Amino acid sequence: MSTIADRLIEDEGLRRGVSRLTPEKIEKVFKELIAGECGARLKTYVESCVRCGMCAKACHYYMSHKDPSYTPVAKVSQTMWRLLAAGGRVEPQVIYECAQVAYTECNLCRRCIHYCPLGIDTGYIISVVRRLCHKLGVTPQYIQDTAHSHSAVLNQMWVKDDEWPDTLQWQEEEAREEFPGLRIPLDVEGADFMYSVIAPEPKFRTQLIYQAAAIFNAAGLNWTMPATPGWDNSNMAMFTGDSEIMSRVERAHYETAQRLRVKRIVMGECGHAFRAVYDVANRWLGWKWHPVPVVHSVEFFWELIQQGRIKITHKYADPVTIHDPCNIIRGRGLMDKLREVTHFLCENVVEMSPNREHNYCCCAGGGVINCGPPFKNVRIVGNSIKAEQLRATGVHTLVAPCHNCHGGLEDIISKFGLGMHTKFLGDLIYELMEKPEAE
Amino acid sequence: MHALYDLAVGPLAWLAFGVFIIGSVYRLLAMRALALRKDGAFVAYVSWPHAFKSLAHWFTPFGALGWRENPGVTIATFIFHICLFLVPLFLMGHIVLFDTFRGWSWPALPDGAADVLAIVVVVICAYFLWRRLSVPEVRFVTSAQDVLVVSLVGLTFLTGVLAYHRIGDNLVLTTLHILSGEAMLVAIPFTRLSHMLFGVFSRGYIASEFGSVRHAKDW
Amino acid sequence: MKRRTTPLALVAFVAALLLALPALSQQDMTTVPDEAFKTRTRPPALFKHDEHNEKAKLDDCTACHHGEKDGKRDPGADTSGIPCSDCHAVEAKPGRTPLMRAFHKQCLGCHMTQKKGPVTCGDCHKPVK
Ligand code: HEM
Ligand code: HEM
Ligand code: SF4
Ligand code: SF4
Numbered sequence: 044m045s046t047i048a049d050r051l052i053e054d055e056g057l058r059r060g061v062s063r064l065t066p067e068k069i070e071k072v073f074k075e076l077i078a079g080e081c082g083a084r085l086k087t088y089v090e091s092c093v094r095c096g097m098c099a100k101a102c103h104y105y106m107s108h109k110d111p112s113y114t115p116v117a118k119v120s121q122t123m124w125r126l127l128a129a130g131g132r133v134e135p136q137v138i139y140e141c142a143q144v145a146y147t148e149c150n151l152c153r154r155c156i157h158y159c160p161l162g163i164d165t166g167y168i169i170s171v172v173r174r175l176c177h178k179l180g181v182t183p184q185y186i187q188d189t190a191h192s193h194s195a196v197l198n199q200m201w202v203k204d205d206e207w208p209d210t211l212q213w214q215e216e217e218a219r220e221e222f223p224g225l226r227i228p229l230d231v232e233g234a235d236f237m238y239s240v241i242a243p244e245p246k247f248r249t250q251l252i253y254q255a256a257a258i259f260n261a262a263g264l265n266w267t268m269p270a271t272p273g274w275d276n277s278n279m280a281m282f283t284g285d286s287e288i289m290s291r292v293e294r295a296h297y298e299t300a301q302r303l304r305v306k307r308i309v310m311g312e313c314g315h316a317f318r319a320v321y322d323v324a325n326r327w328l329g330w331k332w333h334p335v336p337v338v339h340s341v342e343f344f345w346e347l348i349q350q351g352r353i354k355i356t357h358k359y360a361d362p363v364t365i366h367d368p369c370n371i372i373r374g375r376g377l378m379d380k381l382r383e384v385t386h387f388l389c390e391n392v393v394e395m396s397p398n399r400e401h402n403y404c405c406c407a408g409g410g411v412i413n414c415g416p417p418f419k420n421v422r423i424v425g426n427s428i429k430a431e432q433l434r435a436t437g438v439h440t441l442v443a444p445c446h447n448c449h450g451g452l453e454d455i456i457s458k459f460g461l462g463m464h465t466k467f468l469g470d471l472i473y474e475l476m477e478k479p480e481a482e
Numbered sequence: 483m484h485a486l487y488d489l490a491v492g493p494l495a496w497l498a499f500g501v502f503i504i505g506s507v508y509r510l511l512a513m514r515a516l517a518l519r520k521d522g523a524f525v526a527y528v529s530w531p532h533a534f535k536s537l538a539h540w541f542t543p544f545g546a547l548g549w550r551e552n553p554g555v556t557i558a559t560f561i562f563h564i565c566l567f568l569v570p571l572f573l574m575g576h577i578v579l580f581d582t583f584r585g586w587s588w589p590a591l592p593d594g595a596a597d598v599l600a601i602v603v604v605v606i607c608a609y610f611l612w613r614r615l616s617v618p619e620v621r622f623v624t625s626a627q628d629v630l631v632v633s634l635v636g637l638t639f640l641t642g643v644l645a646y647h648r649i650g651d652n653l654v655l656t657t658l659h660i661l662s663g664e665a666m667l668v669a670i671p672f673t674r675l676s677h678m679l680f681g682v683f684s685r686g687y688i689a690s691e692f693g694s695v696r697h698a699k700d701w
Numbered sequence: 702m703k704r705r706t707t708p709l710a711l712v713a714f715v716a717a718l719l720l721a722l723p724a725l726s727q728q729d730m731t732t733v734p735d736e737a738f739k740t741r742t743r744p745p746a747l748f749k750h751d752e753h754n755e756k757a758k759l760d761d762c763t764a765c766h767h768g769e770k771d772g773k774r775d776p777g778a779d780t781s782g783i784p785c786s787d788c789h790a791v792e793a794k795p796g797r798t799p800l801m802r803a804f805h806k807q808c809l810g811c812h813m814t815q816k817k818g819p820v821t822c823g824d825c826h827k828p829v830k
Contacts, residue, residue: 084524088684117619117623156700160681161685162684374696400700401547488813488816582805582810592742645822648823652822656821656823
């Protein structure tokens with residue numbers, strides 16, 4: 044049977060990383076990691092997994108490749124079990140293999156938890172493998188670059204400190220042509236909420252900032268965006284296994300909100316960022332819950348609709364289908380609100396199957412898409428199951444309130460010729476809303 | 483053989499029960515201590531109401547996505563596990579030993595019914611072994627220990643059935659049965675069979691995370 | 702068969718009763734009498750009385766046919782001829798030994814201490830050949 048060793052892909056970062064390793068060094072770091080950071084969860088999962096293979100069907104990689112080395116349990120067997128069995132004393136090449144599995148063949152989407160009768164969290168085990176690889180300096184080059192960026196400038200895209208307010212002001216100017224009184228309020232202390240986005244928005248999706256401003260403006264909200272670092276809510280360090288940088292990024296994000304004394308943080312339509320802020324980094328920082336409440340856009344739009352603050356001129360007529368992003372559905376249970384918002388906006392919603400908590404992942408998340416071109420093909424071919432699922436809906440518009448999902452879905456749409464286009468809720472709301480000052 | 487039988491049915495039986503019970507309690511307590519020491523940021527979210535709700539789904543055949551998507555294993559594993567507890571606990575042959583030597587007695591299953599259920603367990607063990615060796619995704623992750631534990635369960639039930647039907651030398655088979663049953667009990671706290679101890683907690687924990695933090699179901 | 706006589710009138714009465722029973726019953730018996738059980742779950746235990754006692758070199762009837770004193774087994778009393786089920790009810794009161802347990806203790810218990818004789822279910826509960 045083929046294994047990870049039979050499909051190694053050359054990556055600059057991984058290759059350079061392993062070239063610096065020796066079995067002794069790996070053993071030392073592995074033992075420290077297991078003794079220092081791992082406890083009952085890892086031990087229970089590894090010991091009580093009955094190797095029943097029931098989780099196989101959970102994973103889109105397996106369902107697409109139909110290769111037994113892509114099942115959740117096989118990913119664990121090729122990484123963590125192997126390391127544990129050897130007490131961490133392995134050849135550097137093994138770390139290359141572990142890194143490729145952990146960074147590029149698992150999206151940490153947690154779908155397999157719905158399949159494993161023992162509730163084994165494969166995503167967690169894979170995160171531990173990533174943590175090891177990070178500590179050993181074996182990370183894919185592309186994603187490591189984003190982690191470096193987080194470390195240097197506290198955002199993912201090397202956006203410089205002055206570039207950020209410039210971009211916001213540029214978007215404000217543009218939007219004022221359409222909505223004369225519109226502001227993108229910078230650093231307003233005591234605003235109702237701080238709106239945070241991921242760094243790719245100012246870098247190459249400025250339209251999304253424009254739209255958000257238009258929506259908040261139309262709704263007459265008291266909001267602000269920070270002028271200082273801490274505005275980026277994305278967190279690739281979480282996915283490289285660099286918990287230290289991860290928590291620095293999140294601390295800056297929370298502290299920015301605290302400095303502005305806002306009531307809460309509203310996060311743009313991104314899933315992984317929400318996971319980092321809501322579920323992961325707070326724990327590393329020692330907070331059980333959040334020092335400032337955090338709300339994802341889906342929930343925020345839902346509230347605005349409930350309050351009658353979003354008015355639309357008409358409904359979107361073409362049938363749409365909904366993609367449930369892992370990190371806000373299995374990660375936050377927003378499936379009902381996502382549907383209510385979509386039904387509010389669209390005439391005709393065709394559900395894909397399976398959906399809600401059982402939805403297949405886009406195969407971009409978990410940092411996989413951020414590992415860049417070398418691994419692109421595996422992830423696209425590795426999601427033919429999603430392509431089939433999309434095709435079966437027969438619709439041409441796909442609502443997906445997550446950046447990563449957009450990336451992953453657009454790739455499979457073009458690869459499999461599905462003839463669909465993806466939309467954020469913000470895209471739809473902006474397109475359909477009553478535009479107050481647009482006379 | 484007589485002496486071995488005496489040993490197996492007497493001292494070894496107590497030893498096996500002792501190791502099983504004390505070993506299980508020890509492992510549970512040690513794991514709890516480890517969780518409190520090292521997994522504080524996760525134990526903090528444990529929520530029993532969510533855990534119980536999820537466990538109710540997972541203890542229902544086809545009550546969770548994983549069960550529905552693996553119907554063959556689901557049917558097999560539910561019957562297997564129910565019989566695994568039902569047959570030995572309510573088996574006349576077992577109760578008689580307690581009754582004779584300890585004076586403890588409780589209602590037994592009719593011998594015929596217990597026999598059928600025991601044979602079913604043997605058949606399911608054979609099915610599990612077959613899966614291990616021929617279903618690619620299962621074979622990929624199968625180790626010697628996995629084959630061993632299913633075989634141990636299968637052997638215990640098989641020798642029990644043979645003894646009941648008086649196939650082969652009864653003393654030899656009964657002794658073999660008792661020894662393999664004892665080996666199985668001893669194996670529970672220290673092998674993969676420890677899923678019996680930890681399974682509800684690992685599910686209960688993740689159900690808590692899903693329920694109280696992520697507000698999503700995990701079944 | 703040798704029998705120890707006792708002065709007790711009660712025992713004389715029992716002996717008289719015994720004589721009234723078919724004289725050949727012990728030589729003929731092939732199984733432990735199980736008539737008292739309303740339902741039978743296994744074939745009656747194989748037991749050829751005289752052959753067993755010869756093999757086991759058992760002369761003393763009270764080794765099995767014991768009496769009872771203060772709720773305890775009384776090896777002094779010879780109860781030969783009284784059906785076991787007269788004292789050991791199938792459904793015994795608390796503190797009493799029910800019939801099945803009595804049989805099992807009697808046979809299995811002795812076989813275990815003597816390290817001789819059948820001890821498994823199937824070596825006793827089997828059809829008479
Ligand atoms: C302490 C250890 C054990 C002892 C002393 C013991 C003893 C016995 C005895 C005396 C029998 C009677 C056989 C007959 O009816 O002829 C028996 C049957 C049986 N035992 Fe055990 N046993 C032990 C452990 C187990 C365990 C752990 C299991 C299963 C989990 C098990 C399953 C069975 C089965 C399936 C039968 C046969 C049922 C039938 O076909 O009627 N035993 N055992
Ligand atoms: C509360 C107790 C238990 C629970 C909830 C439980 C649950 C499970 C589950 C969910 C599986 C996976 C499905 C499958 O492969 O069949 C499994 C497998 C298994 N269980 Fe248990 N189990 C329990 C107790 C036991 C005990 C006491 C034994 C044996 C002594 C046992 C033996 C096995 C074996 C051998 C397998 C693997 C079957 C295979 O090879 O695929 N289980 N158990
Ligand atoms: S990609 Fe998702 S389903 Fe597959 S192993 Fe990773 S977490 Fe599980
Ligand atoms: S479903 Fe769970 S227990 Fe079964 S092989 Fe997968 S991880 Fe292991």
